[in-house]
Amino acid sequence: MKAAIAEAMKKANADPAVKAIVFTGAGKFFMAGADIPNLRKLASASTGADVMRKGLQEGHDLMDVVESGPKPTVAAVNGPALGGGLELAMACNARVGTKTSIYGLPELKLGIIPGMGGTQRLPRLIGVAGAVKAMLSGKPMPAKLAAKAGLVDQLVKKSKDLLPTACKVALAMAAGQLPRRKALEEKSRIGSKARGEEAIELARVKSKRKAKGTPHAAACLDAIKVGLFEGGRKGLDAEMDAFAPLISSPSAKSLIHMFLATRQCPKVPGLEGIKPRKIQTVAVLGGGTMGAGIVALMLFKGYNVILKEINEKALYVGVERVTNIISAVLKRRKLPSIAMEMGMRNLTPTTTYEGFDKCDLVVEAIVENIGIKQKVFADLEKVCKPSCILATNTSTIDIDIIGEKTNARDRIVGLHFFSPAHVMPLLEIIRTTSTSKQVVADSIGYAKRLGKTPVTVGNCVGFTANRIFFPYGQAAAFLVENGVCPYRIDRVLKSLVHMPMGVHEMVDLSGVDIGVHTTGIIAKAYGDRCYIPTMGRYLMEAKRLGQKTGVGYYVYQGRRGVPDAKGLAPFLQKARQGKPTIKVTDQEIVEMVMYPVVNESCRVLAEGHVIRDSDIDVVSITGYGFPAHKGGIMFWAKAQGIDKVCQRLAHYSKTYPSVSKFFAPCDYLQNLARKA
Ligand SMILES: NC(=O)c1ccc[n+]([C@@H]2O[C@H](COP(=O)([O-])OP(=O)(O)OC[C@H]3O[C@@H](n4cnc5c(N)ncnc54)[C@H](O)[C@@H]3O)[C@@H](O)[C@H]2O)c1
CATH class of the missing domain: 3.40.50.720 (NAD(P)-binding Rossmann-like Domain)
Incomplete structure (x- = not known):
């Protein structure tokens, strides 16, 4: 696409009959940006960063010609302008859009950053605070909002007026009747350095909390900051330096995997050609x-x-x-x-x-x-x-x-x-x-x-999401009833796995009684490999049902849960009676709670209840909040090493004979490990 645009620009710039250039999309889109399957290839290739750098340089050169070449340029935005599409539109000297056009830089959702000047031109068009928010959220702006923010110069009421209006603007620029604005040189909207820095640092604090050790948000903010203090040109260099290594970061690989996996989900073999009926x-x-x-x-x-x-x-x-x-x-x-x-x-x-x-x-x-x-x-x-x-x-x-x-x-x-x-x-x-x-x-x-x-x-007890995650709660319960503090388990899962909440916080949210009821149903179906906890029953008898009764594992003031070690102590004592006290490291907690989820996922795969492996990843992220930047439970397991997951499960199965079947790796997992 870049090469085709560069070639067309060359021809248009060389043709004396052409006074100005207008870009528009051929179909419903203006331009949707990156070729994501290709990004996945680059993310996995050892030379990915070098290839990326070359591509980025070409992109910057092209944007330079669009912005400052011999002829004025206008973007006629007929639909979504996303990623590289918006970067192209921003490099144009003006933007005219339809009411249904949308504008966004969703790169951070893929673990990368805008790479064709987006980090520099957007702050100069709409201000640093707005640009930071738009890039970090990755959410597209609807036309009206984009116009209000200053990203779009003119909105047309009817689609048929788009091209004529854009051409009029372009010709007026060529005739010198309208100024030819260059986003990279704009100074009026970027605001003061102090206010820009404040917006960047505020976003940095927020994103650190959310991004949990991933590098892309910080890289994006750094590039914006360089541009703010040292000018757009230096900012472009900083953007390129930051982007190239990101492509091979584990979070980019995971987020790209998640994006493509989600896109696959609606595709169900055998349904080709069957149109969904209207449901109203x-x-x-x-x-x-x-x-x-x-x-x-x-x-x-x-x-x-x-x-x-x-x-x-x-x-x-x-x-x-x-x-x-x-x-x-x-x-x-x-x-x-x-x-x-x-x-x-x-x-x-x-x-x-x-x-x-x-x-x-x-x-x-x-x-x-x-x-x-x-x-x-x-x-x-x-x-x-x-x-x-x-x-x-x-x-x-x-x-x-x-x-x-x-x-x-x-x-x-x-x-x-x-x-x-x-x-x-x-x-x-x-x-x-x-x-x-x-x-x-x-x-x-x-x-x-x-x-x-x-x-x-497919139809089985617990279906896929609840089935693959039943061992999650049961493993935590096994640890708790054998001496491990429930609050420690929650802390470890949040800090090391980046789960959005701890397993006991989750139980409190859905209801201790619901957990007990569900465990009964699960145990009936998969009893031979279940750990049946007693703790939940004791809490239920005392009406410690979680958020709905104001107390469960935690005590609640509103939705905020506070550990209640003293209140929980008698229940723990009862549940731990006659059981040995075990000592585990934080890493062992992660393995003992998460690897059984991988094991059950393998059983679901072996029984053919999902269409593809990646559906399990999507289920774990969208249903249970497994972090997207780790790519889903199976993707994460593969990154850990499937053979390691299998070995560790076998180790726990041997170490804790009372739950040997709970931890024993299933045939499917053993096969995967052998192949790995
Ligand atoms: N709560 C969850 O987290 C959750 C998540 C996924 C699925 N589910 C499932 O969703 C279903 C509902 O769960 P819930 O948590 O909303 O339960 P709930 O107890 O909050 O609500 C059930 C409602 O159904 C009403 N009801 C009972 N019999 C009825 C009937 N014959 N006709 C019309 N209404 C009737 C009750 O009056 C009650 O208001 C269950 O099958 C549950 O397993 C629950």
Whole structure:
């Protein structure tokens, strides 16, 4: 692409008939930036940094010609201008955009930084604080915001006016009627050095907390700072120096892997050519924790939603939950409260099945009880139209069992949202052997419209996400009941693995009672290799259920948990009775808690419940918060050395005979280790 643009520029600049140059995109995009599969190749190649440096130099040279060549240039931005696309637009002497155009530098999401002058031109167009925020978040700016910020000079009302307007601006520049602005030389918007430095250092502190030892945010901020103090040219050199080594950093490799893995997820073999049907009217059964989040999300996305509860009181509470979620989101996004009325207008609360005959999809999110769910699905078959998709949000129950009392198994599917449903990106789509291909395709389409990452998985207890992570909680429980402090385990997982919260903080969040209930179901299915803890039961008996009762492993003031060593001591003593006290290092904690997750992931792979290895990585990141900059649980395991993971599990299996089956590496993992 760079070479093609350079060639076209050369021709245009040499042609006396050409007065000015206008860039636009051929399709829906202006330009979407880097070739990411190629970046992956570079990230893994030993010469990656050198090849990158050469490419960056060519990019800078090209941007120089665009910005300061013999003829004025204008970007006619007809759609997304992302990464290198926005860098090209910023090098142009003016930008004209449509109302639907968007502008972003998402490079940091890939563990790299903008490499064609983005770190220098954006601060000069919109100011340091705005530029730092845009680059560190990687979020694209919509047209109106970009125009307000100064990134776009003019917005056209109708797409058909884009090119004529851009040409007019370009010709006016060529005729000297309009100044030819060069972003790299702009001084009016960058602001004072002191204020710029303040914005950079503030962002550095925030990003250190978030980026957990990854180098790209600091590299980006350093390059911006050089530009601020030493000028744009020096800043470009700093940008190039910082970018080239980043490409082979472990975090860039991991984030690029994660990006490509996520892009693969919606591609399910066998569904080629099947178009998702339109889903517009959806009923949700149950307005509890999950149902309310699902309803709120759908209202945001413009669906007509029916919410059914068991009685008026529960319905009132359910609607209140939905209202609270929506108002919190509106407040956070600084949107007017009128949006609430508009959203709620599309909600129909009910205690009956009225209106279900019009639904394209029903999502059941009621209590986790097989008998009740079976009865509800039998009812749904009677009241819904024959094409309606019947989905369950169960977290553990076999989907076939839920549909056992119906003749509608071809349209029954699991749509497993994660809590909070309006926030967590993963939507596990569980297909049984009876679920039709059309229903799977519809579910993927629905997930995409909700902005979720759809991962299609097979039907087994715990499905994929909860199944691969059940050993996580059980291993921690084994350590705790054998003398290791739960708060130490949480600290180690956060500081060494970079999990967003410790395992006991997670248990407190979802509920100690839920954990005990789920362990029962998991133990029934995978009992031979489970560790069944007693601690949870003792806490449950004392109503220490976690955040919902204000105390669990931690004591809560609002959502903030504080360790409660004294309060926990009698429960620990009871749970540890008759068990040996073991001594472990921090590294051993990491291995004993995380490697069993790798082992169970291997079992899921061996049983064919996921389409590809990388789906497991996506599930671990989007469902359980495993850090994206480590690429997902299997990617991380491979980086650790699969043979090492296997050996260490075998070691723990031998060292702790009471849990020897829990730690024993499965055949699939042993095979991987042999091949490694
Ligand atoms: N809480 C989680 O973290 C989580 C995560 C993923 C999946 N799930 C699953 O989602 C489902 C709901 O979980 P939850 O945490 O929202 O439960 P919850 O107890 O908060 O809410 C359940 C709601 O369903 C209502 N209900 C019960 N029977 C009903 C019926 N016949 N018709 C309509 N409403 C009925 C109840 O009144 C209650 O308001 C369960 O299957 C659970 O396993 C939960």
